Amino acid sequence: MTETTVSTRLGRRLLLGTALAAPAFRMGRAQATNEVIVRTPGGAYDDIMRRYVYDPFTAETGIRVTVVAATAAKLIAMFRANNVELDLIDTGDAQLMTLERMGALAPIAYDRWRWSKPEDITPEVRKSHRVGNFTYATVLAYNTDSFPGDNHPKSWADFWDAGKFPGPRMLSDIASASVNFEFALLADGVPRERLYPIDVDRALSIMSRIRPQIRRFWDTGALSAQMLSDKEVVLGSIWNGRLQTLIDRNAPLGYTWNEHMIQVQALGIFKDARNVEGAQRLADFMMQPQVQAQYAKALIYGPTNERAFGLLTPAEIARMPGGENSRRLGFYQDIAWWDANRDRVSRAWARWLLR
Template sequence: MTDNFEKDCLDILEAKAARGEISRRRFTQIAAFVLAGAPLALKAKGAQAAANELVFVNWGGDAGKAYDAAYGAPFLKEAGVTVKQDGSGPTEGAIEAQVKSGKPSWDIVDADPFSAEALGKKGLMEEIDYSIVDKNKMRPGFGWKYSASTYFFSYIIAYDASKFGDKVPTGMADFFDVEKFPGKRSLYKWGAGMWEAALLADGVAPDKLYPLDLDRAHKKLAAFKDNVVSYWGGGAESQSVLLNGEASMALIWSTRASLIEQDSGGSIKFVWDQGLISPGAMGVVKGNPGGKETAMKFIASAQDPAKQIVMFDMLGQGPANPAADALIPADKKRLNPVDPENMKKQIALDMAWYETNYGPALDAYTKIISA
């Protein structure tokens, strides 16, 4: 999930930069962090950690610029530790290869919590030291044994309001109801959140979703196939299928919500009702060269709400620290997936379920949508 989502964040950031969309507030925040510290840390594929250095592995592109501005430069000033950005992608296989080599060059990884937990149980990740990382600076339930939440995004309903008059969808039952809300639909190619959406539409109560009844979900999805015009794999695809009129509704990443609203002149809107919240997290590679304690201190530093606001401004990521909610301007709160008003309408994806079941579930889902 993180791989595809992070790459989409980069697309958004690059597009904003190309259009010169840098607000005074965003510029002030980034400048304050960067100018207060030393020059930006090196962003390099395969970066090697040296003394007083950490290598933070993310999904590449301009993500390194955002992570440097928000977290890297401030940590250099605070702790005297340079954080090098490695954009080669912390897949499960790559992390495992790092550790099994006996000489890992990575320290911290931007990982799906369920991936970090699975790797941790294999002895490939360090346990999060909650005497350094503060659980009180996390939303309840989003701190795990081998990973700590650092941002959020959601799968939400976007719809073409020009086709439905005054009618507004209020949940997944409406998404699957083509009589009440006519037109084609678009779903996520890689399954996450789609099983939950199908089950919610089929009448399963939010607090009874897990463990997911995959047979029931796949039956619902198979029966709905004729109404699906596309299964998108990236945010730009989900956006275009609505903008070009192919679909009247789509389940999209929340980071695309404001963009699609803007590009459609306001005719395409979105709702948080029964949105599905997904967390991103940082984990520490077992035996990392920069040292476990230093890596934990970096994660703790990244809990600063003002730093997480930089990530919200640059990549649209919802902050993990609830104290950051008050720092988001009133006109931007509606775009934050974990704003209290938005969060209370949604359901969090169960990372423990995904840790155990995602691979086989995706295989079955792929067969259905490909048939």
């Protein structure tokens, strides 16, 4: 969920990409305390969060929430220009790690939480300067017309077996945030607990074996969903929420939870934000189990407050990553490794694509 779309529903907006040196609006400190400006992925996500988080938060506190869309590059540019026009950042954990490394984020004020309990948050996503507000997953999807019944791939080794499971495929591009190197290594027999540090040369060599069957490397969740929906591909990696939406619309698609990669959407707060206190309160409000259960169910992603799972039905939990079964079958992506090696991987990936 890291691609950015601008919601036409939004009223007052920051034109972040056009004039960082000339802010879209100015506000006094008193006005700032009555509003929290949140970076979100945009689109339908905003509608869901407005219903289950923002409007209830405003009703509880009197603080209104304004949402804007901004890429990771724009967030970095704002900080470097000393022109922070956002308070709370809701984005992929990897993007927040980059901002944290730059010194852009304030510590999460766990000691002042009043609605949520820090000890209820999954330890893997509870960090000093960022906190995961839900998990999503990249899963192995397939077309059920092409692979009916139980005759479908059940692992990434199966995905790489084009003889047994023929047809055009897709995997992610570096522009989507990361390449599916982890899946290549799993296909080659590397255990989940030994994926990191990633052997880049080995991963690229394994990628070369399946490259003739790859129709396209997707760079957005929308593109991956479209390719599966249009049957441009019959196998591929995709974010579970994008896939489940298609399945719920009766698309002939299925997936396996085996060897899925758990990823994290997280909250961070600009240390130089106009309303740091309001942003801290909104983060606290958003992490409540009853609040998380509502928006996680709507998004088809997994809550990070462990108590939220008790408010969901077994059928709802079965559609979500992050729970006990998910952690047994999948693995958390190591974003620290990706943050430290992204430039090197980007160069190697670009060279490999030109071969």
